[in-house]
Amino acid sequence: MTINTSRRGFLKGAAAAGAVLLVGARPDGALAAASSETTQFNPFVKIDADGTVTAIVKHFEKGQGPATGLPTLIAEEIGLTMDQIEYEFAPSDPNVYNNLLFGPFQGTGGSTAMANSWLQYRQAGAAAREMLINAAAQSWSVDASGITIEAGIVKAGDKSAPIAEFVAAASQLEAPAEPRLKDPSEFRLIGNESVRRKDSAIKGNGQAMYAMDVHVPNQMVAMIKRPESKGGIAKGFDDSASKEVKGYINAAILPNQAGVAVYAEDTWAAIQARDALEVEWDMSGGETRDSDQIKAEIMAALESEPTYNVNKADVAAVSAAIDGADKVVEKTFYFPLLAHAPMEPLNCTIEQTAEGDIVLHDGAQMPTGPHMAYQQIFQLPPEKIHIKTMLAGGSFGRRATPDADYQVEAALAFVVTDRSRPVKLVWTREDDIRSGYYRPAFGHKVRVGLDADGNIVGWQHQIAGQSVIKGTAFEAVLVHDGVDHSSVEGVADSPYAIPGMALGLTDTPKATTVLWWRSVGHTHTAYTMETMMDLVAEAAGRDPVEFRLAHLSDSANPDQQRKAAVLKLAVEKAGWGNAPAGRSQGIAVHKSFGSYAAEVVEISGDAENGIKIEKVTCAVDCGIAVNPDVVKAQMEGGIGYGIGHVMRDQITLTSGAVDQSNFPDYEPLRIGDIAAIDVHIVPSAEAPTGVGEPGTPPSAPALANAIHAMTGTLVASHPMAENGINFV
Amino acid sequence: MSLTLKLNGQTHTVDAEPGTPLLWVIRDELKLTGTKFGCGVASCGACTVHLNGEPVRSCQTYIEDVEDAEITTIEAVGDDKIGAAVQQAWVELDVVQCGYCQSGQVMSAVGLLSENSKPSVEEIDEYMSGNACRCATYQRIRAGIQRASEILEA
Ligand code: FES
């Protein structure tokens, strides 16, 4: 494998004079160490001659905490305090910084950052510790076994010195093949609630640099005028009115004709000049359907034989069992399109160096995507393309497009210029809401039969919607026998022991560009499963918690046991069944991304005058919680994200054009919407699993179940505010 | 046209057309990037700055209207004791996630505490309702304001 060295300039200070100890993993996974930059591997930890320790963070930071979590792992293993470790983001190089769970693709998603780095970063830290200790042992002529490192100080008997003293000698040693990892009983930072985020201060005082804050000398700001509905083609434009705008430079049709790029000296000029631009569109290939038609297609699919028998069930037998059941519970659900709307509108800046290299400044979630796309667009080898990862103002999936949509758009807007000036592509909020990628609309139809004793005898479940994965680079990995697992996850792999389950899936035709949205398929599957559990329990005359536990009772099945444990903890902490007068509670529990979360929503008011969400209590099992306070924050955020959207939001289309345009009609959750959230973590010795997404799936069904308990109505179509439920 | 702005205690001469939102002068011309663009239509609060100590949405504040005002942005709000207390509370409680809305949250929180040193939960929810946080850090924002109020009282 060849890796160029010019890219290494991004590791600031790594090329500086003086000894540097670098420890990381080779592409084959073996630990490696070196005294300076090498062509063999990229490091996870760097220790400068002065003892400054830096974690090289391979996952981007969109608020979910890797810039705190990965340094915690290294600091723990070396024996540092959190103040003694810095972080910087890794350059784009999928061969060395790949996400182990994605294959050779550097990215952050599916709540994998901690799961994937847990051993890797600890091993790198532990190897660095052993090398420093071995260097000290030589220098002091003492046995390595008597040496410790605590708070950055190397100690043996009455000898002590800061780690800086041994960096030079350690950097000459081989990396140990299998360094000893600390036993969990020795952890002081991992699992410590008092560890603070490393990025709090700069985000509270305006110093944090997001991609939107990049200003490279001589840059132009580009905005894209896009067709009213997707699929339109730009044929020509008239910029006479744009020319009246001070700061307007010019405009050009993008090479793929998907829009017209408007260039200006600054953002405000670009906004005005784009508004003033007249474009002639060929809309013959444009999307023309209304969202009502898309919904009708989904509903029709639910009434027909599904394309895929996902769990290879004997459908006729299941259907017959339900037909012959004592009681049948049947419900149809509809989930609309949703936008991600991360707080920072999409943007990135692209420039060409004097050597002809391309540099992209981007809050890149999957840097491999633009890295590969740019090789094609610019016809350059990978080492001539450099991606500088900036902080990202949220993502919720939006920045992880398999086709690198906005980065490609920026490249197209750049290649039609003479490339003498850097181009900063900026999306407005309207672009984000109207021209984006969406959580696909989905429908579910469920029929459950109960015998006279209230036991389930058959569960027939049909799902229909547009596949997120088909047609992307991930299809080979995530689609099996035609089934896009992300369409059925949360039902197909539910830990519940449900007898007579038949799961069918039908892909509906492409309606718009769709994309994973925080927790992906679980956004609709958890809602369906958990509201159905309540409805079925009710029909069976059983308590909803007891009914769930009865389907999680296999003591030999850790999946069921962990799910049951979070349910019980949430019940205990929420005071389940003891809501104050005038309040109602709803509960839901769901497994996603390897983690288990149970949530109880408590509400007051009534449907007519308005419901108020008083409290959400959450219990989560995410294996070892590396940074418990970050885990809690992610649960709080995941709950808010899930609840905010089902309350009020949807994307609708009229003749193919998106009806919503900005926050006034795609209303975010506001501070008064949820009065309190209380998160509890189940102690665990298991390896860490995801936390960015698992808080979201149970939140909406728990709310729905609380509303059902209060009003007797289960809301089966979203948003709730447009289906009979008012909120205060 | 040429205008004089008093911003963060300094006088700046800027070149901007009437009708230009203060936001873009701050970000693009003065290159103070702590003030954020989130919606451009006064519905998210990411662009909040102070005009004579009062929070305003800079995306809907026009440059010709602020010539005589004292403008304060997130870069300087910590020079004042209320701003410093809010920033301290934000770090103590780790309020931020992605952080993109937080400059605006801090500016609004300082505005609230400047007029009401011990706001109730209802008053916090009311005052902060125009500051959206897509990461939903609201409960820590609420706690952060209460903590800052405590710090100021001490
Ligand atoms: S950018 Fe000004 S309120 Fe959103």
Ligand code: FES
């Ligand atoms: S912290 Fe991300 S939008 Fe508020």
